[in-house]
Amino acid sequence: MTLPSPSLPSAESITTMEMPLPAFILRRLNENVRHTLTDFPDFITGAFVLLNQALEPFLNEATLDEIVFLTSQAHSDNAPIPSENKLIAIIHSILFFDSAPTSYNSDCVFLSTGGPRPHLLSIDYQTVIHAVLFKLKGINYYLDLVDNFWTAPHKALPLTNKDYVANAMAVQLQCARSVRAADSSLNLESASLLLRLADLNILPAGCFYKISLTLPASESQPDIPLTGAFLITLKPENHIGDKNPCVLYMPRIKIQQFDSVAMVKNYLAIYLINPQIEKNPLFPCIAFSQRAATYRLITQGKLDEQNIRLASFSTDQLFFSDYIQGLIDQQKQNLIHMWSVVDHPPIPPEHLQNTLPRYWIDHQDFDFFGDALKNHVLTALEAHITAGVPENNQPANVPETPPTAIAENEKKPLRPIKLHIILHQDLEFNTWEFLSDLYFKQSFKIYTFASIKKDYFSWVIDEIEQSSGRTVELIEIKKESAPELYKFKYHSDTTLDSSTRWVNAVTEYLNKTSQTTSPLDKFILLTRHIPVPSVAQGFANKIGGQFAIATLRDYKVAAHEIGHMLGADHDAAEIIYNGWWNETTMSTPDEFSGFRLNAYRFSDSNREAIKTYLSQFD
Structure with a gap:
């Protein structure tokens, strides 16, 4: 072959x-x-990225949410600034209503509210803002995004x-x-x-x-x-x-x-x-x-x-x-x-x-x-599996374990693993949260706890339960009971900073609600965007730790961080060949990852590592 x-x-x-x-x-x-x-560029986020990049040299003067505007005449007359006269409102109007608000025109001036009293921005800053808004009102910028x-x-x-x-x-x-x-x-x-x-x-x-x-x-x-x-x-x-x-x-x-x-x-x-x-x-x-x-x-x-x-x-x-x-x-x-x-x-x-x-x-x-x-490939792969290649890379002939005579109540059931899931607010369709995000470009998809459980957790829960003999409970911490976790600002330049703040936030929540936990309680924040761009799609606070953050951009990230919290590590990951190359759950991306399949399982070494970690709680 x-x-x-x-x-x-x-x-x-x-x-x-x-x-x-x-x-x-x-x-x-x-x-x-x-x-x-x-x-592919998300046009709305792209508009804010353009604005952010253009204004970056001037942000020491004022940040986006501090910029307001007035007509030149109103500024000369020291007129009060209407609450709706914000730069963010102009962008919102252009993107959502196809035109700038009637209160804005090229004669307007921009001010900063960042000091004790509003003050006029520099001429260069004014010029850049007007130029960007003019660009956003035309289609050429968006056509360029497609070409780029x-x-x-x-x-x-x-x-x-x-x-x-x-x-x-x-x-x-x-x-x-x-x-x-x-x-x-x-x-x-x-x-x-x-x-x-x-x-x-x-x-x-x-x-x-x-x-x-x-x-x-x-x-x-x-x-x-x-x-x-x-x-x-x-x-x-x-x-x-x-x-x-x-x-x-x-x-x-x-x-x-x-x-x-x-x-x-x-x-x-x-x-x-x-x-x-x-x-x-x-x-x-x-x-x-x-x-x-x-x-x-x-x-x-x-x-x-x-x-x-x-x-x-x-x-x-x-x-x-x-x-x-x-x-x-x-x-x-x-x-x-x-x-x-x-x-x-x-x-x-x-x-x-x-x-x-x-x-x-x-x-x-x-x-x-x-x-x-849908109608031919999947059937062919199923036929291939039936012909002798086991699904999920399980051994083809696993010897049955002979039943052990155990007296009733002689062996206590193993304590369950509890995965506490927090769905971050950016997984919902929140217009202003989306528009305020100047870093990420990702199409919106609506997530629910049920859909996430089915798509991201069902297979890894089966894997953990079968290899460890413990049940795994998936528990949602709802936004009503933990708004500070739901709105947690996870984005950072380093995993250490984001991880430390996440550990502190969850610990404070547990103390506030007088909850007691064990090492088998794991807390994972699920996000739409990557926590540390260009560095990590997810992370756990440590091997065997209790706290993790994972993006839902990839089906494997959340399972990967759960693996870390249960004692698995990268070094024990494997590339398995069973007619095609498959990455086990703890594999880290390399130049060929795009051409490998997801094995939907831990390597044998990591299965043993997880068993060893869990054995201390028997």
């Missing part, structure tokens, strides 16, 4: 791999692309984010081809067509088509491209009898195979003649500015298969790079459209409900083969 390099494999290398490696790689690259996109993300270096490989996603798509396509060919959901002719995107020299050569909708002559606008959709087929002289195998790819839709181009057009026409279809799969391929016209023509019955146009194009080594650039260009076009439509901007999809009307971009087009992952 060919083993892939830990670096990003080539699309061509996938074609020689045996199952289940393509399934493993597809699942991992799908996760990696989504993880890469978590760094895609051209920025990838955090794990010497590629730009755009090149990484393009290469990942090329590899995932061949993985999906291998998986679906193996389970016979993709016939040999279709699989052969897809091979041509891994090796352009395969003969006979294929034909590649972009797809668009031609509009009736009565319409003034040009043809509507279905961005991201393409068709692969054979040249006419290479047709197989009466059949002309075709493969259609559209964003968010599975790879589909047809016996002729006419059948492809018939399939697409279904969505042009039926206005009652919910979640029309053509619309994600259509720019926001053209969707209203498309929907109107569909409801008027003016579109059918005659309006489907195929335009041939030649492929080269830049095919996937050009493909991703097309999706990026449509991202920017959609952003421009959202800014141009003030009264009825496009509504964010369900998974982006907590974003503002002008400040959202949907990345689902980059979830290239989600259907293959």
Whole structure:
């Protein structure tokens, strides 16, 4: 069996791999692309970052929350400063209501309330504030944020984010081809067509088509491209009898195979003649500015298969790079459209409900083969596990422990481990908390204790209970009973500072509420953001300690810190190979971590370390 390099494999290398490696790689690259996109700029936070960076040289004069404004005339007249005349209010109005408040204009002056009485800021400070506000009121700054993300270096490989996603798509396509060919959901002719995107020299050569909708002559606008959709087929002289195998790819839709181009057009026409279809799969391929016209023509019955146009194009080594650039260009076009439509901007999809009307971009087009992952890859991996590779890396044949004759009440039950969980306030959608955060860029997701228990703790609790023989209790400390912990300011430049303050805060809370604890009581604060940027996503106060902080950005961080509190350490972590490389829970990130799976278990050495630590409390 060919083993892939830990670096990003080539699309061509996938074609020689045996199952289940393509399934493993597809699942991992799908996760990696989504993880890469978590760094996509959050426009609202980006606005505050811009402001913070521009004003940083002047913050010795006044901090953001100290800056207020008045018209020049009101300042000359020594008029009182209205309570709503704050710099933060201008930004809030621009971001949430698309314009500055009527009380602000370029003639206003800015003052600081940081001293005994308000005083005028320096001319340079005034100029910078006006310039930043002017920039935030236009769209070019936000378009630059999009371009800067895609051209920025990838955090794990010497590629730009755009090149990484393009290469990942090329590899995932061949993985999906291998998986679906193996389970016979993709016939040999279709699989052969897809091979041509891994090796352009395969003969006979294929034909590649972009797809668009031609509009009736009565319409003034040009043809509507279905961005991201393409068709692969054979040249006419290479047709197989009466059949002309075709493969259609559209964003968010599975790879589909047809016996002729006419059948492809018939399939697409279904969505042009039926206005009652919910979640029309053509619309994600259509720019926001053209969707209203498309929907109107569909409801008027003016579109059918005659309006489907195929335009041939030649492929080269830049095919996937050009493909991703097309999706990026449509991202920017959609952003421009959202800014141009003030009264009825496009509504964010369900998974982006907590974003503002002008400040959202949907990345689902980059979830290239989600259907293959859901309906084919997972099945293939389950079959692989059933065939002999144990799930969660458990030994395949664990000898049963013979029952021991123990008299009733002779052995006392082991004391439980109690994990006390505090959900920080930034896990809720709190607008002002979000706007005040000048350091982090992370899309908002709503967390609940139930969802966190299921996603972040269920597997590690099972792991601890099975290896230690103790029960694990998960206890939520609610914000009503401990508001000081709920609002704890965990961000710091060092883990020592944040950890010391967290230990003191929890200790003070326990003393205030007259609670007694044992070493088996562990207190962990869960946060949206990274506690110590560029240093630590989480930390425990010490090995075997009782206090920890962990971000929910990664599913492993909270479990990792729990491991520290139960005596596990980094040195005993392992990389396990069972058809693919897997990191045990106490592993620390390195340059290849992005290509490894989560083992969802502690190493054998750390399991023993945890048992040893817990044995002192038997």
